[in-house]
């Protein structure tokens with residue numbers, strides 16, 4: 001795999017300020033595939049300075065011209081889609097087909113949506129005798145996780161650029177090669193120097209320095225709730241804007257009138273995709289007591305198709321593999337019944353975890369409360385609709401969810417009562433314009449579409 005040994009700052013690849021590097025590992029075979037520099041506070045400082053210098057020019061660039069640059073960036077991503085997919089497969093371990101359709105395909109869609117929005121969005125409004133100007137917030141510090149290495153980057157950088165902000169990105173240490181490829185694409189697309197900058201490095205070093213930097217105006221973070229809490233506190237102390245996309249423990253609510261086989265099948269596919277490393281995955285499947293045994297049998301049959309090394313890849317790292325296996329052991333210890341999978345690794349090499357289904361899970365068990373971030377689904381029995389709602393809303397999270405019923409109106413009535421930011425009705429399709437983000441401890445703010453764009457704007461009112 002191709003790797004840069006420098007940082008992309010001010011429109012060029014510059015040597016890192018420190019000597020340390022990060023080894024990038026292919027989680028499917030545990031081989032080191034590349035090294036990238038581990039950025040220091042000095043690298044972050046250089047990058048923030050470059051972003052600050054580029055800000056006035058980019059903020060003053062007409063939206064149509066910003067739109068044209070984002071469209072050019074999208075076009076480069078399209079041309080380099082195969083390389084993106086291969087890179088994601090190499091450093092994340094996702095099966096190549098998933099990398100092509102989702103890891104490369106979705107960011108292309110999102111970049112395209114922001115090229116259109118930048119051109120069509122109304123950056124000026126009138127109310128009474130006032131004109132309201134929607135202006136870029138300024139320099140954005142973006143900190144992203146490894147689970148969707150390019151999507152998480154594009155979901156922050158594209159709206160920031162559309163808004164007229166400049167960006168410093170600190171990507172996850174496990175997936176820096178995709179971020180370097182993205183920086184190459186920015187360069188090829190002809191964005192002005194300093195509008196986008198990349199500092200690879202470790203969270204507690206480079207990430208922390210970026211989140212705490214006094215010349216960063218907005219911190220946009222996606223990752224764990226523990227780190228998000230810390231970043232929110234730092235940003236609050238400095239009175240700076242912050243957006244947090246954190247964990248989830250979403251419910252897949254199957255109402256008695258639903259097509260049970262379809263709801264279970266899609267539900268299993270949803271959790272197994274990307275080896276369960278999706279913050280919005282429906283990891284709790286809620287089934288009526290009269291349909292429970294049938295649902296368990298359907299889930300067991302559905303999960304059998306996910307053969308490790310074929311349809312399902314490894315987890316990103318040994319650390320994540322250990323963490324997820326620990327949760328499976330905990331589920332067994334707390335009395336849940338293993339229907340498929342278990343804590344034993346299914347392959348000798350690679351950070352694989354067996355696709356796992358638990359039955360007889362009760363709502364207060366650890367595996368029903370905490371984010372596992374692996375291919376593990378819990379089937380929970382409910383008595384009636386009110387019970388289902390109590391269980392669905394009974395965690396600290398509120399990121400996503402699903403409801404299945406014979407007709408959409410019945411499902412929508414239930415969805416209205418859910419404390420969560422996104423609900424898929426009878427298997428609704430992904431929409432790149434729909435706001436994505438959490439209720440409760442799943443986060444603050446929204447990504448994607450016009451809601452995602454407004455996160456990067458601040459308002460000024462002129463009275464006449």
Ligand code: NAP
Pocket residue numbers: 143144145146147170171172173174201202203204205206207208209211222223224225227228230231245246247248278279371372373
């Ligand atoms: P994480 O530690 O929160 O990492 C997310 C990003 O924050 C990474 O770029 C990370 O850098 C950086 N970071 C870590 N500590 C930081 C600090 N003190 N200050 C500033 N930035 C910091 O998450 P993770 O270790 O990758 O995964 C742990 C758990 O988080 C997962 O098991 C899952 O539950 C959750 N998660 C949620 C999402 C989501 O989309 N909501 C995505 C990924 C993970 P490093 O890469 O160097 O750690």
Ligand code: MG
Pocket residue numbers: 203
């Ligand atoms: Mg981490």
